[in-house]
Amino acid sequence: MASTSLCASDTAVSQNLQKVSSFVETKTTHCSFSIESILGLEQKKDGIPVAKPHRPWMDTCNNLGEDTSQCLQTPVISCEGPLFHVNSYPMLEERVLKCEKYFSATERLSYKRELSWYRGRRPRTAFTRNQIEALENVFRVNSYPGIDVREELAHKLELDEDRIQSPLLSGTDMTFIAVILQCHPP
Protein backbone atom coordinates (compact mmCIF):
# COMPACT_ATOMS: atom_id res chain seq x y z
CA MET A 1 0.00 0.00 0.00
CA ALA A 2 1.21 3.50 -0.76
CA SER A 3 2.58 5.34 2.20
CA THR A 4 1.14 8.69 1.21
CA SER A 5 -1.72 9.97 3.30
CA LEU A 6 -5.05 9.58 1.62
CA CYS A 7 -7.15 11.80 3.82
CA ALA A 8 -7.35 15.56 3.69
CA SER A 9 -8.26 17.22 6.94
CA ASP A 10 -11.88 16.87 7.91
CA THR A 11 -12.51 20.58 7.97
CA ALA A 12 -11.14 21.11 4.50
CA VAL A 13 -13.20 18.22 3.19
CA SER A 14 -16.30 19.59 4.82
CA GLN A 15 -15.78 23.03 3.34
CA ASN A 16 -15.22 21.65 -0.13
CA LEU A 17 -18.26 19.46 0.09
CA GLN A 18 -20.43 22.36 1.10
CA LYS A 19 -19.23 24.30 -1.93
CA VAL A 20 -19.91 21.37 -4.20
CA SER A 21 -23.23 20.69 -2.59
CA SER A 22 -24.61 24.18 -3.09
CA PHE A 23 -23.28 24.20 -6.61
CA VAL A 24 -24.76 20.88 -7.60
CA GLU A 25 -28.14 21.69 -6.13
CA THR A 26 -28.66 24.53 -8.60
CA LYS A 27 -28.03 22.23 -11.54
CA THR A 28 -30.29 19.45 -12.67
CA THR A 29 -28.85 18.70 -16.08
CA HIS A 30 -27.95 15.05 -16.37
CA CYS A 31 -24.26 14.50 -16.57
CA SER A 32 -22.82 12.47 -19.40
CA PHE A 33 -19.51 12.02 -17.67
CA SER A 34 -19.24 8.25 -17.84
CA ILE A 35 -16.42 5.89 -17.04
CA GLU A 36 -16.01 5.23 -20.73
CA SER A 37 -15.40 8.87 -21.43
CA ILE A 38 -12.71 8.94 -18.79
CA LEU A 39 -11.07 5.72 -19.76
CA GLY A 40 -11.56 5.83 -23.48
CA LEU A 41 -12.99 2.34 -23.40
CA GLU A 42 -15.94 2.84 -25.71
CA GLN A 43 -14.11 1.74 -28.81
CA LYS A 44 -13.20 -1.63 -27.35
CA LYS A 45 -15.57 -4.57 -27.35
CA ASP A 46 -18.19 -2.45 -29.08
CA GLY A 47 -19.90 -5.23 -30.97
CA ILE A 48 -20.10 -7.67 -28.09
CA PRO A 49 -23.10 -7.36 -25.81
CA VAL A 50 -21.36 -7.50 -22.47
CA ALA A 51 -22.97 -9.26 -19.53
CA LYS A 52 -24.60 -7.20 -16.83
CA PRO A 53 -22.79 -6.92 -13.51
CA HIS A 54 -24.28 -9.15 -10.88
CA ARG A 55 -26.27 -6.66 -8.87
CA PRO A 56 -29.65 -8.17 -7.95
CA TRP A 57 -30.33 -5.60 -5.28
CA MET A 58 -30.43 -2.68 -7.70
CA ASP A 59 -34.01 -1.52 -8.03
CA THR A 60 -33.58 2.11 -8.97
CA CYS A 61 -34.81 1.64 -12.51
CA ASN A 62 -36.55 -1.69 -12.41
CA ASN A 63 -39.94 -0.45 -11.31
CA LEU A 64 -40.12 2.53 -13.58
CA GLY A 65 -40.44 0.85 -16.94
CA GLU A 66 -37.18 2.37 -18.06
CA ASP A 67 -34.44 0.60 -19.91
CA THR A 68 -32.81 -1.38 -17.16
CA SER A 69 -29.71 -2.33 -19.09
CA GLN A 70 -29.12 1.31 -19.84
CA CYS A 71 -29.24 2.09 -16.15
CA LEU A 72 -26.95 -0.72 -15.12
CA GLN A 73 -24.42 -0.34 -17.86
CA THR A 74 -23.71 3.25 -18.50
CA PRO A 75 -24.00 5.99 -15.95
CA VAL A 76 -21.59 4.95 -13.31
CA ILE A 77 -19.86 8.23 -12.74
CA SER A 78 -22.48 10.90 -12.78
CA CYS A 79 -22.63 14.10 -10.88
CA GLU A 80 -25.78 13.04 -9.08
CA GLY A 81 -24.35 9.61 -8.44
CA PRO A 82 -22.22 8.04 -5.75
CA LEU A 83 -19.11 10.00 -6.45
CA PHE A 84 -17.74 9.98 -2.97
CA HIS A 85 -18.24 8.52 0.42
CA VAL A 86 -18.00 10.92 3.30
CA ASN A 87 -19.35 11.13 6.77
CA SER A 88 -20.19 14.80 6.99
CA TYR A 89 -22.77 16.20 4.64
CA PRO A 90 -24.80 18.55 6.83
CA MET A 91 -27.47 19.73 4.41
CA LEU A 92 -28.48 16.30 3.21
CA GLU A 93 -28.40 14.94 6.70
CA GLU A 94 -30.82 17.62 7.81
CA ARG A 95 -33.17 16.71 5.01
CA VAL A 96 -33.06 13.06 5.94
CA LEU A 97 -33.97 13.82 9.52
CA LYS A 98 -36.85 15.98 8.34
CA CYS A 99 -37.90 13.20 6.00
CA GLU A 100 -37.97 10.65 8.77
CA LYS A 101 -40.57 12.65 10.64
CA TYR A 102 -43.16 12.97 7.92
CA PHE A 103 -42.99 9.90 5.71
CA SER A 104 -43.53 6.18 5.95
CA ALA A 105 -40.75 3.66 6.28
CA THR A 106 -41.01 2.70 2.63
CA GLU A 107 -40.90 6.29 1.53
CA ARG A 108 -37.97 6.97 3.79
CA LEU A 109 -36.09 4.03 2.35
CA SER A 110 -36.59 5.09 -1.22
CA TYR A 111 -35.63 8.62 -0.30
CA LYS A 112 -32.50 7.49 1.45
CA ARG A 113 -31.45 5.50 -1.59
CA GLU A 114 -31.51 8.66 -3.65
CA LEU A 115 -28.97 10.37 -1.45
CA SER A 116 -25.44 9.93 -2.54
CA TRP A 117 -24.00 9.18 0.85
CA TYR A 118 -26.50 6.38 1.33
CA ARG A 119 -25.51 4.79 -1.92
CA GLY A 120 -22.30 3.16 -2.97
CA ARG A 121 -22.05 0.60 -0.20
CA ARG A 122 -22.65 -3.02 -0.96
CA PRO A 123 -25.98 -4.06 0.53
CA ARG A 124 -25.53 -5.96 3.72
CA THR A 125 -25.38 -9.66 3.06
CA ALA A 126 -27.93 -11.57 5.08
CA PHE A 127 -26.30 -14.92 5.67
CA THR A 128 -28.67 -17.81 6.11
CA ARG A 129 -28.56 -20.01 9.17
CA ASN A 130 -26.93 -22.76 7.13
CA GLN A 131 -24.27 -20.47 5.77
CA ILE A 132 -23.41 -19.12 9.21
CA GLU A 133 -23.22 -22.61 10.61
CA ALA A 134 -21.02 -23.83 7.80
CA LEU A 135 -18.70 -20.86 8.04
CA GLU A 136 -18.41 -21.28 11.77
CA ASN A 137 -17.59 -24.95 11.36
CA VAL A 138 -14.80 -24.13 8.96
CA PHE A 139 -13.46 -21.19 10.91
CA ARG A 140 -13.44 -23.30 14.03
CA VAL A 141 -10.98 -25.55 12.28
CA ASN A 142 -9.11 -22.87 10.40
CA SER A 143 -9.44 -19.17 11.08
CA TYR A 144 -7.31 -18.26 8.08
CA PRO A 145 -8.61 -20.25 5.14
CA GLY A 146 -6.56 -20.01 1.99
CA ILE A 147 -7.85 -18.98 -1.37
CA ASP A 148 -8.87 -22.49 -2.33
CA VAL A 149 -10.85 -23.06 0.85
CA ARG A 150 -12.52 -19.70 0.46
CA GLU A 151 -13.49 -20.38 -3.12
CA GLU A 152 -14.69 -23.86 -2.35
CA LEU A 153 -16.76 -22.54 0.51
CA ALA A 154 -18.11 -19.69 -1.55
CA HIS A 155 -19.12 -22.09 -4.24
CA LYS A 156 -20.70 -24.59 -1.87
CA LEU A 157 -22.59 -21.91 0.02
CA GLU A 158 -23.47 -19.85 -3.03
CA LEU A 159 -21.61 -16.82 -1.79
CA ASP A 160 -19.07 -14.55 -3.40
CA GLU A 161 -15.54 -15.49 -2.50
CA ASP A 162 -14.79 -12.03 -1.22
CA ARG A 163 -17.59 -12.31 1.35
CA ILE A 164 -15.53 -14.96 3.11
CA GLN A 165 -12.79 -13.00 4.76
CA SER A 166 -13.25 -12.20 8.40
CA PRO A 167 -12.84 -14.74 11.14
CA LEU A 168 -16.35 -15.32 12.41
CA LEU A 169 -15.31 -17.25 15.44
CA SER A 170 -12.38 -17.43 17.80
CA GLY A 171 -10.80 -20.81 17.36
CA THR A 172 -8.10 -22.45 19.38
CA ASP A 173 -5.33 -24.60 18.05
CA MET A 174 -6.57 -27.44 20.19
CA THR A 175 -9.69 -27.86 18.11
CA PHE A 176 -7.46 -27.87 15.08
CA ILE A 177 -5.37 -30.61 16.62
CA ALA A 178 -8.52 -32.50 17.50
CA VAL A 179 -9.56 -32.47 13.88
CA ILE A 180 -6.13 -33.67 12.80
CA LEU A 181 -6.37 -36.56 15.24
CA GLN A 182 -9.84 -37.39 14.06
CA CYS A 183 -8.53 -37.44 10.52
CA HIS A 184 -5.36 -39.43 11.20
CA PRO A 185 -6.19 -41.64 14.16
CA PRO A 186 -2.97 -42.82 15.79
Next chain:
Amino acid sequence: MASTSLCASDTAVSQNLQKVSSFVETKTTHCSFSIESILGLEQKKDGIPVAKPHRPWMDTCNNLGEDTSQCLQTPVISCEGPLFHVNSYPMLEERVLKCEKYFSATERLSYKRELSWYRGRRPRTAFTRNQIEALENVFRVNSYPGIDVREELAHKLELDEDRIQSPLLSGTDMTFIAVILQCHPP
Protein backbone atom coordinates in the same frame (compact mmCIF):
# COMPACT_ATOMS: atom_id res chain seq x y z
CA MET B 1 -16.59 -8.46 14.33
CA ALA B 2 -16.61 -10.38 17.53
CA SER B 3 -14.79 -8.74 20.38
CA THR B 4 -13.13 -11.92 21.54
CA SER B 5 -9.46 -12.25 20.85
CA LEU B 6 -8.73 -14.36 17.84
CA CYS B 7 -5.07 -15.07 18.45
CA ALA B 8 -3.67 -17.47 20.93
CA SER B 9 -0.25 -16.59 22.26
CA ASP B 10 2.57 -17.19 19.85
CA THR B 11 4.33 -19.61 22.13
CA ALA B 12 1.28 -21.76 22.57
CA VAL B 13 0.67 -21.78 18.86
CA SER B 14 4.23 -22.71 18.18
CA GLN B 15 4.12 -25.56 20.66
CA ASN B 16 0.90 -26.89 19.24
CA LEU B 17 2.18 -26.68 15.71
CA GLN B 18 5.28 -28.60 16.59
CA LYS B 19 3.17 -31.34 18.09
CA VAL B 20 0.97 -31.44 15.02
CA SER B 21 3.92 -31.30 12.71
CA SER B 22 5.71 -34.26 14.22
CA PHE B 23 2.46 -36.15 14.34
CA VAL B 24 1.49 -35.50 10.77
CA GLU B 25 4.93 -36.34 9.46
CA THR B 26 4.57 -39.93 10.59
CA LYS B 27 1.37 -40.35 8.63
CA THR B 28 1.03 -40.37 4.90
CA THR B 29 -2.49 -41.70 4.51
CA HIS B 30 -4.58 -39.38 2.42
CA CYS B 31 -7.23 -37.64 4.44
CA SER B 32 -10.81 -37.81 3.32
CA PHE B 33 -11.83 -35.01 5.61
CA SER B 34 -13.57 -32.77 3.11
CA ILE B 35 -15.63 -29.67 3.59
CA GLU B 36 -18.69 -31.66 2.72
CA SER B 37 -18.09 -34.03 5.59
CA ILE B 38 -17.81 -31.11 7.97
CA LEU B 39 -20.76 -29.22 6.66
CA GLY B 40 -22.98 -32.12 5.73
CA LEU B 41 -23.51 -30.60 2.33
CA GLU B 42 -23.18 -33.75 0.23
CA GLN B 43 -26.83 -34.58 0.26
CA LYS B 44 -27.81 -31.21 -1.17
CA LYS B 45 -27.67 -30.44 -4.86
CA ASP B 46 -26.48 -33.96 -5.53
CA GLY B 47 -27.90 -34.31 -9.00
CA ILE B 48 -26.83 -30.91 -10.28
CA PRO B 49 -23.37 -30.67 -11.79
CA VAL B 50 -22.09 -27.54 -10.09
CA ALA B 51 -19.80 -25.11 -11.90
CA LYS B 52 -16.11 -25.07 -11.14
CA PRO B 53 -14.72 -22.21 -9.11
CA HIS B 54 -12.82 -19.69 -11.19
CA ARG B 55 -9.23 -20.56 -10.43
CA PRO B 56 -7.14 -20.38 -13.60
CA TRP B 57 -3.83 -20.35 -11.74
CA MET B 58 -4.30 -23.80 -10.19
CA ASP B 59 -1.78 -26.14 -11.76
CA THR B 60 -1.43 -28.83 -9.14
CA CYS B 61 -3.32 -31.47 -11.06
CA ASN B 62 -3.46 -30.08 -14.56
CA ASN B 63 -0.18 -31.48 -15.82
CA LEU B 64 -0.51 -34.92 -14.34
CA GLY B 65 -3.29 -36.36 -16.45
CA GLU B 66 -5.48 -36.71 -13.41
CA ASP B 67 -9.11 -35.81 -13.16
CA THR B 68 -8.95 -32.06 -12.85
CA SER B 69 -12.52 -31.58 -11.80
CA GLN B 70 -11.97 -34.03 -9.02
CA CYS B 71 -9.05 -31.99 -7.78
CA LEU B 72 -10.83 -28.68 -7.99
CA GLN B 73 -14.08 -29.82 -6.51
CA THR B 74 -13.43 -32.07 -3.60
CA PRO B 75 -10.37 -32.02 -1.46
CA VAL B 76 -10.32 -28.61 0.05
CA ILE B 77 -9.72 -29.45 3.63
CA SER B 78 -7.13 -32.15 3.75
CA CYS B 79 -4.51 -32.75 6.35
CA GLU B 80 -1.71 -32.18 3.85
CA GLY B 81 -3.47 -29.15 2.47
CA PRO B 82 -3.57 -25.48 3.36
CA LEU B 83 -5.24 -25.90 6.68
CA PHE B 84 -3.75 -22.89 8.37
CA HIS B 85 -1.70 -19.84 7.75
CA VAL B 86 0.81 -18.94 10.39
CA ASN B 87 4.03 -17.07 10.55
CA SER B 88 5.98 -19.25 12.95
CA TYR B 89 6.72 -22.77 11.85
CA PRO B 90 10.34 -23.24 12.82
CA MET B 91 10.94 -26.74 11.50
CA LEU B 92 9.56 -26.10 8.05
CA GLU B 93 11.25 -22.75 7.86
CA GLU B 94 14.57 -24.36 8.59
CA ARG B 95 14.00 -26.88 5.86
CA VAL B 96 13.14 -24.15 3.39
CA LEU B 97 16.35 -22.31 4.16
CA LYS B 98 18.32 -25.50 3.75
CA CYS B 99 16.47 -26.16 0.53
CA GLU B 100 17.38 -22.78 -0.88
CA LYS B 101 21.06 -23.59 -0.61
CA TYR B 102 21.12 -26.87 -2.46
CA PHE B 103 18.42 -26.79 -5.12
CA SER B 104 17.57 -24.84 -8.24
CA ALA B 105 14.97 -22.11 -8.33
CA THR B 106 12.45 -24.38 -10.02
CA GLU B 107 12.99 -27.09 -7.46
CA ARG B 108 12.74 -24.59 -4.64
CA LEU B 109 9.47 -23.27 -6.04
CA SER B 110 7.89 -26.70 -6.31
CA TYR B 111 9.14 -27.49 -2.83
CA LYS B 112 7.73 -24.29 -1.44
CA ARG B 113 4.35 -25.05 -2.99
CA GLU B 114 4.19 -28.24 -1.01
CA LEU B 115 4.51 -26.45 2.27
CA SER B 116 1.21 -25.50 3.73
CA TRP B 117 2.21 -22.05 4.81
CA TYR B 118 3.33 -21.15 1.33
CA ARG B 119 -0.01 -22.12 -0.08
CA GLY B 120 -3.41 -20.59 0.32
CA ARG B 121 -2.64 -17.09 -0.87
CA ARG B 122 -4.25 -15.74 -3.97
CA PRO B 123 -1.64 -15.38 -6.67
CA ARG B 124 -0.49 -11.85 -7.21
CA THR B 125 -2.59 -10.15 -9.83
CA ALA B 126 -0.48 -8.67 -12.58
CA PHE B 127 -2.41 -5.61 -13.65
CA THR B 128 -1.91 -4.57 -17.23
CA ARG B 129 -0.78 -1.09 -18.13
CA ASN B 130 -4.28 -0.28 -19.32
CA GLN B 131 -5.86 -1.49 -16.11
CA ILE B 132 -3.50 0.52 -13.95
CA GLU B 133 -4.09 3.60 -16.05
CA ALA B 134 -7.85 3.19 -15.92
CA LEU B 135 -7.88 2.60 -12.20
CA GLU B 136 -5.69 5.62 -11.61
CA ASN B 137 -7.95 7.76 -13.74
CA VAL B 138 -10.96 6.73 -11.74
CA PHE B 139 -9.29 6.98 -8.36
CA ARG B 140 -8.02 10.41 -9.28
CA VAL B 141 -11.63 11.50 -9.57
CA ASN B 142 -13.01 9.41 -6.76
CA SER B 143 -10.85 7.65 -4.22
CA TYR B 144 -13.81 5.87 -2.67
CA PRO B 145 -15.80 4.34 -5.50
CA GLY B 146 -19.09 2.78 -4.50
CA ILE B 147 -20.14 -0.73 -5.20
CA ASP B 148 -21.60 0.15 -8.59
CA VAL B 149 -18.46 1.94 -9.74
CA ARG B 150 -16.34 -0.94 -8.54
CA GLU B 151 -18.45 -3.49 -10.35
CA GLU B 152 -18.60 -1.41 -13.50
CA LEU B 153 -14.85 -1.02 -13.42
CA ALA B 154 -14.28 -4.67 -12.70
CA HIS B 155 -16.47 -5.57 -15.61
CA LYS B 156 -14.92 -3.10 -18.02
CA LEU B 157 -11.38 -4.07 -17.05
CA GLU B 158 -12.08 -7.78 -16.75
CA LEU B 159 -11.11 -7.91 -13.11
CA ASP B 160 -12.82 -9.31 -10.06
CA GLU B 161 -14.74 -6.71 -8.16
CA ASP B 162 -12.89 -7.45 -4.96
CA ARG B 163 -9.55 -6.61 -6.60
CA ILE B 164 -10.75 -3.02 -6.77
CA GLN B 165 -10.58 -1.89 -3.19
CA SER B 166 -7.57 0.10 -2.18
CA PRO B 167 -7.03 3.66 -3.20
CA LEU B 168 -4.23 3.51 -5.73
CA LEU B 169 -3.63 7.21 -5.75
CA SER B 170 -3.96 10.06 -3.33
CA GLY B 171 -6.58 12.44 -4.65
CA THR B 172 -7.57 15.84 -3.40
CA ASP B 173 -11.06 17.23 -3.19
CA MET B 174 -10.03 20.00 -5.53
CA THR B 175 -9.64 17.65 -8.43
CA PHE B 176 -13.06 16.32 -7.59
CA ILE B 177 -14.48 19.80 -7.71
CA ALA B 178 -12.68 20.43 -10.96
CA VAL B 179 -14.43 17.45 -12.49
CA ILE B 180 -17.78 18.62 -11.22
CA LEU B 181 -17.19 22.02 -12.81
CA GLN B 182 -16.07 20.42 -16.03
CA CYS B 183 -19.26 18.41 -16.02
CA HIS B 184 -21.63 21.23 -15.08
CA PRO B 185 -20.01 24.40 -16.43
CA PRO B 186 -21.38 27.42 -14.58
Next chain:
DNA sequence: TTCTAATGTAATTCT
Protein backbone atom coordinates in the same frame (compact mmCIF):
# COMPACT_ATOMS: atom_id res chain seq x y z
C1' DT C 1 -30.50 -1.24 20.94
C1' DT C 2 -27.60 -4.98 19.76
C1' DC C 3 -25.23 -7.50 16.51
C1' DT C 4 -22.54 -7.66 12.65
C1' DA C 5 -21.62 -6.84 7.50
C1' DA C 6 -19.18 -3.34 4.91
C1' DT C 7 -15.64 -0.22 4.89
C1' DG C 8 -11.19 2.52 6.01
C1' DT C 9 -6.54 2.15 7.24
C1' DA C 10 -2.08 0.63 8.64
C1' DA C 11 1.19 -3.02 9.19
C1' DT C 12 2.96 -7.18 7.53
C1' DT C 13 3.97 -10.97 4.36
C1' DC C 14 5.24 -12.54 0.13
C1' DT C 15 5.67 -12.31 -5.10
Next chain:
DNA sequence: AGAATTACATTAGT
Protein backbone atom coordinates in the same frame (compact mmCIF):
# COMPACT_ATOMS: atom_id res chain seq x y z
C1' DA D 1 7.55 -2.10 -5.74
C1' DG D 2 3.33 -3.60 -5.01
C1' DA D 3 -0.45 -7.29 -4.43
C1' DA D 4 -2.44 -10.21 -0.80
C1' DT D 5 -3.34 -10.66 3.77
C1' DT D 6 -4.18 -9.58 8.84
C1' DA D 7 -5.70 -6.59 12.47
C1' DC D 8 -8.41 -3.21 14.20
C1' DA D 9 -11.45 0.80 14.25
C1' DT D 10 -15.50 2.82 12.34
C1' DT D 11 -19.86 3.16 9.84
C1' DA D 12 -24.16 1.62 9.04
C1' DG D 13 -28.05 -2.07 7.99
C1' DT D 14 -31.55 -5.14 10.32
